[in-house]
Amino acid sequence: MGFSMEGWLVLDGYEDEPAAFGVPNYVGFHIRYICGVFESRGIPYTYMTIDQWRINNKHKLSSPDTRAKLKNELSDLAGAVVLAGAVVPGKYVRGTPISRRELDQFLSIFPREKPVLCGGWAIRHWRYDGWMPLRSNLFCTVQDTDATLDNFLSTNSWINKKRSIDQWKNWANKGASSKAVVNHPDLFTIDGRNGPLTYEVELYQGCVRFKRGCKFCIEPKKGIPIWREEQDIIDEVNLAIENGVQNIRLGGATDVYTYKAEGVLDLEYPIPNPEPISDLLFGLRENENLQILHVDNGNPSIIAENLGPSTEITKAMIDTLSDGAVLSFGLESADPLVHSNNWLNCDPKQLISAISHINDYGRERGLRGLPKLLPGLNFIAGLNGETASSYQMNLKLLQDIRNKGLLLRRINIRQVEGQGFQDIPEKIFKEFKETVRNTIDKPLLEELFPYGAIIRDVWWESHNNRIRDPKQVVNLEHRDISVYGKSGITFGRQIGAYPILTGIPYLLPLETKSDVVITGHGMRSISAVEIGLDINNVTQNQLSAIPGLGVKGAWKIISKRAIKLSKNNEKITSVSEAFTSAGVNMPELADRILVVK
Numbered sequence: 001m002g003f004s005m006e007g008w009l010v011l012d013g014y015e016d017e018p019a020a021f022g023v024p025n026y027v028g029f030h031i032r033y034i035c036g037v038f039e040s041r042g043i044p045y046t047y048m049t050i051d052q053w054r055i056n057n058k059h060k061l062s063s064p065d066t067r068a069k070l071k072n073e074l075s076d077l078a079g080a081v082v083l084a085g086a087v088v089p090g091k092y093v094r095g096t097p098i099s100r101r102e103l104d105q106f107l108s109i110f111p112r113e114k115p116v117l118c119g120g121w122a123i124r125h126w127r128y129d130g131w132m133p134l135r136s137n138l139f140c141t142v143q144d145t146d147a148t149l150d151n152f153l154s155t156n157s158w159i160n161k162k163r164s165i166d167q168w169k170n171w172a173n174k175g176a177s178s179k180a181v182v183n184h185p186d187l188f189t190i191d192g193r194n195g196p197l198t199y200e201v202e203l204y205q206g207c208v209r210f211k212r213g214c215k216f217c218i219e220p221k222k223g224i225p226i227w228r229e230e231q232d233i234i235d236e237v238n239l240a241i242e243n244g245v246q247n248i249r250l251g252g253a254t255d256v257y258t259y260k261a262e263g264v265l266d267l268e269y270p271i272p273n274p275e276p277i278s279d280l281l282f283g284l285r286e287n288e289n290l291q292i293l294h295v296d297n298g299n300p301s302i303i304a305e306n307l308g309p310s311t312e313i314t315k316a317m318i319d320t321l322s323d324g325a326v327l328s329f330g331l332e333s334a335d336p337l338v339h340s341n342n343w344l345n346c347d348p349k350q351l352i353s354a355i356s357h358i359n360d361y362g363r364e365r366g367l368r369g370l371p372k373l374l375p376g377l378n379f380i381a382g383l384n385g386e387t388a389s390s391y392q393m394n395l396k397l398l399q400d401i402r403n404k405g406l407l408l409r410r411i412n413i414r415q416v417e418g419q420g421f422q423d424i425p426e427k428i429f430k431e432f433k434e435t436v437r438n439t440i441d442k443p444l445l446e447e448l449f450p451y452g453a454i455i456r457d458v459w460w461e462s463h464n465n466r467i468r469d470p471k472q473v474v475n476l477e478h479r480d481i482s483v484y485g486k487s488g489i490t491f492g493r494q495i496g497a498y499p500i501l502t503g504i505p506y507l508l509p510l511e512t513k514s515d516v517v518i519t520g521h522g523m524r525s526i527s528a529v530e531i532g533l534d535i536n537n538v539t540q541n542q543l544s545a546i547p548g549l550g551v552k553g554a555w556k557i558i559s560k561r562a563i564k565l566s567k568n569n570e571k572i573t574s575v576s577e578a579f580t581s582a583g584v585n586m587p588e589l590a591d592r593i594l595v596v597k
C-alpha cells in the first residue's frame with residue numbers, strides 16, 4: 001500500500017476526550033479543522049492516520065537504509081502537524097492512538113529544519129509530565145491547534161492562539177470536504193462501497209458549570225459555553241454527506257440538553273431550550289442520505305430539574321436519532337461526601353429521575369433491533385473523599401436502578417490518578433468492578449440483547465482477535481469472499497455510539513455487513529450467527545454455530561446434502577427436510593438462521 005505525500009503532513013494520532021471522539025471508525029472534528037486551515041489557504045497537505053503511518057513506515061525505522069530512504073522522502077515536505085488527543089488510550093477495535101514513544105520516533109526521523117506543530121490533550125498531558133523533545137522548530141500548543149497553525153502560516157512564528165467564531169465556521173466547513181474526510185480509510189471500502197466512517201460534529205464548546213464545575217474536569221476551563229449555530233452545523237454536515245459521509249454523531253457537547261439553554265450565566269441548572277436542538281435534529285434529517293444519527297452526552301441533573309422542556313428534547317431525539325443511541329450520563333459517585341468535595345452536580349435522586357425519563361421514551365426497539373435511546377452511566381474512582389463505603393453506595397444505586405427495571409446501555413468505571421486525586425483502595429475497587437460486571441452488566445446485556453433477537457447491519461472488522469491486526473488491513477485475503485464460512489472467529493459492531501462487540505464463530509469477509517441472530521453473551525460482547533444462510537450452500541462451520549446443533553449434527557446435514565446432490569442432482573427444498581433426512585433434531589434458532597434460496 002503506497003502513500004505519496006505532498007506539502008504539509010497532517011498526522012492524525014486520534015483523540016478521545018470527554019466531549020470529542022476521533023478514533024476510527026470515527027473522524028474527529030479537531031483534525032478536520034486543522035485540514036480546514038490548509039484547505040482555506042490552498043496549501044498542499046497530506047492527511048495520514050497514525051495507523052497508516054505504522055503500516056507504511058514503521059518497518060522502515062529499523063534498518064539504516066530504509067530509514068535514510070524515508071528521511072529523504074520526508075525532506076520534500078513543508079512541515080508536519082501532529083494531533084495527539086487520547087490522554088488515556090484504551091483499546092479500540094479499528095485503530096490505536098499515537099503513543100509518546102511513537103511521536104518521539106516520528107520527530108527523530110522528520111527533517112530537523114522543518115516546522116512541526118503538536119496539539120491535543122495528550123500533548124498537554126505529556127508536557128505536564130516533563131516531555132520536552134529537543135528540536136528547534138517544534139511547537140506544542142496549549143490552545144487551538146488549528147488557530148496556532150493558521151497564525152504560523154501568516155507570521156512564521158509560533159504563538160498559542162484560539163480560533164475566532166468566524167474561523168470556527170470556516171474551518172468546520174472546509175474540513176468537511178478536506179482530506180481528513182475524502183482520504184479517510186474508513187470512508188469507502190477498497191471496492192467502492194460506503195465504509196463505516198462516522199463523522200463526529202461539534203455542537204458547542206464548554207460546560208454550563210463553567211463557574212464552579214466538577215473539580216476533575218477540563219471543560220469548565222474553556223469558559224462560558226460557545227454555541228455553534230444550527231444552520232452552520234447543518235451546512236457542515238450536508239457538505240460532509242456530499243463527500244460520501246453517511247453517519248454522524250453530534251459530539252463536542254458536554255450535554256445535548258443545554259445547547260442554547262436559558263439562564264446559563266446565572267443558574268446551576270439552566271433551563272433547556274427545545275427549539276434550537278429540535279430544529280437542528282430535524283434539519284439534519286432532511287438530508288435523505290444521512291443514515292446513522294447519534295448524540296453523545298447528557299447531564300442528568302439538568303434533565304431531572306427541568307422535566308418539562310427536557311421531554312420535548314427527548315421526543316425530538318426519539319423522532320430523529322437512529323436506534324442504539326446512547327446518552328452518557330456522568331454521575332461519577334453516589335457518595336454525598338465525594339459529591340461535595342469535588343463539586344459534582346448530580347445526585348442519585350436526580351440520576352434515577354433522568355434515567356427513568358429516558359427509559360420511558362427510549363426503550364422501545366427500532367429498525368436495527370436496538371432500544372432507540374438509553375442512558376450510559378459513568379463512575380470515576382480516585383476522587384477526593386472516597387472511602388470503601390463510596391463503592392458500596394455506588395453498588396447500591398446500581399441495584400436500585402435495576403430493581404426498578406430500568407435499562408442502562410453501558411456502565412463505565414474510570415480510574416483517575418495523579419495530582420489532585422487520591423489513591424484508590426485496589427482490592428475494594430477491584431471487587432466493586434467485578435461485582436458490577438457480574439451482577440449488573442451481564443444481566444443488563446442479556447436483557448438488551450436477548451437470545452434469539454435479530455440485530456441488523458453488523459459491520460465485520462477483525463478476524464480472530466477483538467482488536468484488528470493492521471496486517472488484516474493490508475492483506476486483502478481477509479476481505480475476500482473465499483474466506484466465507486471457514487473456521488475462525490469474526491468480530492464486528494453496528495455503526496454508531498458505543499456499539500456492542502459481536503463475534504461470529506466462523507470467518508466472514510471483513511468490511512462487509514450482515515444481519516445476525518444473537519446466540520450467546522460474554523462479559524461485554526455477544527455471539528451471533530448470520531440470518532438468511534442458504535441451506536444448500538451453508539458450510540459445516542456455519543451450521544455448527546447454530547446453538548444445539550454441534551459439529552456432529554452439522555456434519556450429518558452436510559453429508560446428506562452432498563449425497564442428495566451427487567446421486568440425484570437434487571437440492572434441499574426446505575430447512576426442515578435437511579434436518580429430517582439427516583435424522584437431526586431441529587434447534588430452536590435454525591428456522592431464523594437457515595433459508596432455501
Ligand code: SF4
Nearest residue numbers: 207213214217219254
Ligand atoms: S457537568 Fe461536570 S463533568 Fe460534566 S462537563 Fe460540566 S464540569 Fe465537566
